[in-house]
Amino acid sequence: MKIPKSIFRLIESFEKLPGIGPKTAQRLTFYLLHVPQEEMERFAAALVDLKKNTKLCSICKNVDETDICGVCSDPVRDKNTIAVVAGPMDVFALEKTGYKGVYHVLHGLIDPLNNIGPEEIFINELVKRLKNDIDGEVEVIMATSTSMEGESTAMFIAKLIRESNIIGKNIKITRLARGLPVGGDVEYADDITLGRALEGRSVI
Amino acid sequence: MKIPKSIFRLIESFEKLPGIGPKTAQRLTFYLLHVPQEEMERFAAALVDLKKNTKLCSICKNVDETDICGVCSDPVRDKNTIAVVAGPMDVFALEKTGYKGVYHVLHGLIDPLNNIGPEEIFINELVKRLKNDIDGEVEVIMATSTSMEGESTAMFIAKLIRESNIIGKNIKITRLARGLPVGGDVEYADDITLGRALEGRSVI
Numbered sequence: 001m002k003i004p005k006s007i008f009r010l011i012e013s014f015e016k017l018p019g020i021g022p023k024t025a026q027r028l029t030f031y032l033l034h035v036p037q038e039e040m041e042r043f044a045a046a047l048v049d050l051k052k053n054t055k056l057c058s059i060c061k062n063v064d065e066t067d068i069c070g071v072c073s074d075p076v077r078d079k080n081t082i083a084v085v086a087g088p089m090d091v092f093a094l095e096k097t098g099y100k101g102v103y104h105v106l107h108g109l110i111d112p113l114n115n116i117g118p119e120e121i122f123i124n125e126l127v128k129r130l131k132n133d134i135d136g137e138v139e140v141i142m143a144t145s146t147s148m149e150g151e152s153t154a155m156f157i158a159k160l161i162r163e164s165n166i167i168g169k170n171i172k173i174t175r176l177a178r179g180l181p182v183g184g185d186v187e188y189a190d191d192i193t194l195g196r197a198l199e200g201r202s203v204i
Numbered sequence: 205m206k207i208p209k210s211i212f213r214l215i216e217s218f219e220k221l222p223g224i225g226p227k228t229a230q231r232l233t234f235y236l237l238h239v240p241q242e243e244m245e246r247f248a249a250a251l252v253d254l255k256k257n258t259k260l261c262s263i264c265k266n267v268d269e270t271d272i273c274g275v276c277s278d279p280v281r282d283k284n285t286i287a288v289v290a291g292p293m294d295v296f297a298l299e300k301t302g303y304k305g306v307y308h309v310l311h312g313l314i315d316p317l318n319n320i321g322p323e324e325i326f327i328n329e330l331v332k333r334l335k336n337d338i339d340g341e342v343e344v345i346m347a348t349s350t351s352m353e354g355e356s357t358a359m360f361i362a363k364l365i366r367e368s369n370i371i372g373k374n375i376k377i378t379r380l381a382r383g384l385p386v387g388g389d390v391e392y393a394d395d396i397t398l399g400r401a402l403e404g405r406s407v408i
Contacts, residue, residue: 004269005257009246009250010251013246013250018232032251033267033292034311040252040254044251046214046216047244048245049213054210063208063237064208065208
């Protein structure tokens with residue numbers, strides 16, 4: 001017996017998602033057989049509308065339903081503090097901390113093994129933005145992850161900004177602190193993290 | 205900043221799926237932002253069509269695109285060997301073993317803690333099928349899982365069939381063997397599995 005075509009097509013669609021293997025795709029599909037049709041239609045509409053109703057903010061490249069996103073158009077936000085992040089999910093994570101600056105979303109990290117070079121992500125747009133759209137003192141916070149790709153992307157961008165001869169502006173480039181996660185055990189911390197925590201120690 | 209509505213709606217739809225938490229739902233949604241629109245439409249169509257194009261076989265209750273499913277309408281299959289399974293995924297698993305009998309799909313297991321009683325799944329339909337549609341010697345293979353729910357559903361059905369006074373038919377009720385999984389280590393097997401493997405030992 002073959003898997004019916006309409007079941008197979010949905011399994012295939014699920015399988016294309018990251019982190020979803022053949023077994024999970026099957027399980028999700030058979031689960032949906034018991035879900036009311038109207039809920040399926042709602043799910044389908046959400047899929048179709050996702051990209052139709054969203055756009056990239058022309059200033060920060062974050063995803064929102066309006067061009068000039070909610071953050072960039074908010075008069076309260078500090079436009080001279082820019083957190084550079086890899087993707088929109090990082091924006092939501094930083095928002096939860098009460099961060100009051102703005103963002104620059106790269107939509108990726110430099111990753112030569114996967115053919116992602118500096119041209120594939122929004123790095124040049126950041127330099128242009130610093131050159132043309134911002135006056136006075138600026139802080140650029142490199143808020144990419146501490147993976148190899150995150151670190152090298154941060155280094156690359158910092159170097160690029162320094163070499164770009166952005167005249168008449170005082171640009172400070174910072175990096176998120178590395179150290180023990182809150183609630184973390186010293187004994188279970190890896191050497192590198194513990195080393196960074198030592199280096200970055202502060203007076204109490 | 206709030207999550208844009210069209211992003212939030214898709215996150216919500218993913219979150220309703222079993223085994224997908226808020227973080228995974230977010231990750232999947234943001235991943236889909238980078239997928240071509242036509243692929244999204246294909247995914248959406250597969251969702252909408254899933255239940256429209258499938259039905260339950262009126263004989264075995266398996267899911268297929270035709271009433272009288274592929275297995276039940278296949279003249280080669282042995283109609284007097286019926287494997288009783290919890291769901292359509294189990295059918296696909298058994299098909300891979302080369303099993304040549306037919307199925308009866310319960311669409312669930314008796315699970316009082318979740319308010320699923322014998323009336324909620326296709327148990328009565330199995331008894332009716334044995335009474336009315338099958339002649340001669342029959343083997344009913346209880347192929348439910350070895351969880352508490354699987355075992356008690358198997359016991360319940362076996363008892364029900366025996367007490368149903370199905371006259372003039374020779375009904376043999378069997379259960380899938382319990383024992384060591386192929387490739388399994390004796391030292392890591394749990395007591396109950398190892399006990400069952402001993403009980404069910406065979407001559408070599």
